[in-house]
Amino acid sequence: MNRKNAIRRTMLGAGLACCASALMAGELVVSNWDGYMAPDAIDSFNAASGHAAELVLHGTNEEIMGKLIASKGKGYDVVFVSSPFAEVLHNLGLAEDLDHAKIPNISNLYAQATELEHDPGNAFSVPYAWGTTGLCYRSDLVxxxxxxxxxxxTPSEDLSGKTTMLATDRWLLAAGQLAKGYSVNETDPDKLAEVRDLLIDAKGTLLAYDDTTFYAKLVSGEAELVHAWDGWCNYGIAENADIKYVIPEEGSDLWVDTMVILKSSENKDAAYEFVNFILDPANHGWAAENILYKVPNETAMSGLSEDFIAQFPNMGIGPDELLGYEQLRDVGEAQRDYSRTVSEIKAAN
Structure with missing residues (x-):
């Protein structure tokens, strides 16, 4: 589906234009990953609201968290971060306690989206996208x-050297944790050591660690089986119908990306308006249809066609099934152990 690549190129251009004016004087500053909402979302919000919002980009959760912690949130109003990091912002006192009366479109969320373990009742974060992590593969080659x-x-001999794994700490470790039957938030040092050893052994069979181009490697045939977020697997499916997605029998994590209003924001009313704008079914539905990630907006998801779900079956995974998987959580001081474990895996020969 060439439309997907065209959309991503458009998003990239919009993101670069936004970055050029990053943090210039403006009423509202929104920080998000590149290409994670409609390229005209900020302009549309400004036109509809009369505000002067700006988009700045962050490449990773860790990047934006470093900036927010250093500045105590100053200079930012709304940030998109994954749920463990939203939890950290709350625990540090940097996240706004949300007034739902100022977010009427929050009623569009599935009831299950108010039951997330990191933030029951959406007290300090609003879920934007959610999904699973599993195996994406070439059914015609495997x-x-x-x-x-x-x-x-532990791939078969014919697959060795044709697999990739996600490089980001939590998801790299989660593959080993799930394989061992452990929690994706496991903090026991002995169990983490077992996971480390398993992943070091697996490293010798990999083509690469890859967070961004693994689906392209599947399309080209360079890789045949990859560790993937479900939405990113859909990018491959869009280009080759032989690419399939499966959640392993040991399960998946439940990942959730959220919107957080910073307590330090000097533009609270505008920040609430922006979050409410994103939760409008037309705006939130754009993300599902074009980014190919499930959104926790019941009204938006109900608008997806049967043909669309048939083409991308993982888009049909419902909220009850999603909540059956363990959500990634803030592991507190054990994050140092996680980071050290990942460093040891990647440094191993």
Whole structure:
């Protein structure tokens, strides 16, 4: 589906233009990942609201968190971060306690989206997208359907050197944690050591660690089985119908990306208006249809066509099934152990 690549190129251009004016004097500053909302979303919001919002980009959760912690949130109004990091912002006193009366479109969310473990009742964060992590593979090249994390971590001889894994700490470790039957928030040092050893062994069979181009490697045939977020797998499916997505029998994590209003914001009313604007079904639905990630907006998801769901089956995973998987959480001081463990994996020969 060439439309997907065209959209992503448009988003990239819009993102670069925004970055050129990053943090210039403006009424509202929104920080998001590149290409994670409609390229004209900020302009549309400004036109509808009369505000002068600006978009600045962050590449990773860790990047924006470093800036927010250093500045105590100053200079930012709304940030898009994954749920463990939203939890950290709350624990540090940097996240606004939300007034739902100022976000009437929050009523469009699934009831299950108010039951997320990191923030029951959406007290300090609003879910923007959610999904699973699993195996994305070329069904025409892989002889047997993969159904276990061990199919990735101990691949058959014909798959060795044709697999990739996500490089980001939490998801890299989660593959090993799930394979071992452990929590994706496991903090026991002995269990983390077992996961480390498993992932070091797996490293020798990998083509690469890859967070961004693994689906393209599938399309080209360079890779045949990859560790993938469901939405990113959909980018590959859009270009090659032989690419499939499966959640291993040991399960998945539940990842949630959120919107957080900073307590330090000097533009609270505008920040609330922006969050409410994104939750409008037309705006939130754009993300599902074009970014190919599930959104927790019941009204928006109900507008997806049967043909669309048939083309991208993981878009049909419902909220009850999603909440059956363990959500990634803030692991507190154990994050140092996580970071050290990942460093040891990546440094191993």
């Amino acid at each position: 002889s047997d359907t993969p159904d276990s994390w061990m199919d990735l971590l």
